[in-house]
Amino acid sequence: MPPHIEVDLKLCTGCRTCEQICAFAHEGVFGPARARIHVLRREVLTFEARVCRHCEEMPCVHACPAGALKRNRRKTVFVAELCTGCGACVQVCDLLFWDEERQQPLICDLCARCVRRCPEKAIKIHK
Numbered sequence: 001m002p003p004h005i006e007v008d009l010k011l012c013t014g015c016r017t018c019e020q021i022c023a024f025a026h027e028g029v030f031g032p033a034r035a036r037i038h039v040l041r042r043e044v045l046t047f048e049a050r051v052c053r054h055c056e057e058m059p060c061v062h063a064c065p066a067g068a069l070k071r072n073r074r075k076t077v078f079v080a081e082l083c084t085g086c087g088a089c090v091q092v093c094d095l096l097f098w099d100e101e102r103q104q105p106l107i108c109d110l111c112a113r114c115v116r117r118c119p120e121k122a123i124k125i126h127k
Contacts, residue, residue: 002056002074003110003127005037007049011122014039014047018114018123025113026106036097036108052076052095052108060089060096060105069105078107 007018019035027034037051054075061069061076068083069076085103090096097106115123 001126002054003125004053005051005108005110005112005114006124006126007037007039007051008122008124009047009049011120012039012047012049013120013122014041014045015119018118021113021117025111026109034099034106036106037114038097050095050097052093054108054110059092060107063088063092069107075110076107077109078105080104 016032016039018037019032019039020030022036023029023031023034026036032038037049040048040050042048058069058071058076061071065086065088066082066084068079069089070079071077083104087098087103089105090098098104099106110125110127112125115125
């Protein structure tokens with residue numbers, strides 16, 4: 001199994017600290033629009049977490065006509081210089097997010113900052 005971030009939804013309170021930490025760590029801004037992890041409320045106390053799982057099937061890599069998404073060892077990586085902004089990657093995978101400002105995907109790089117800062121210890125990294 002490839003390395004990935006996993007959220008225990010039984011522990012997650014939906015505080016969205018992970019989103020803020022992610023956006024700040026990678027983009028220098030606070031705000032979920034620039035995060036690589038998203039927590040969505042489904043019901044009053046029911047949440048869904050979305051974050052790249054670096055899956056073995058790699059539909060985003062196969063969909064990218066420019067080769068901007070690649071496999072590096074066991075994880076998917078993004079090469080911004082190659083991206084044409086076509087959005088094909090996010091059309092085939094709902095675990096990637098789109099940066100409207102830069103017109104490119106936001107993909108988890110497994111930095112684990114969200115893991116370290118989760119107040120409920122609901123996020124784990126599997127390597």
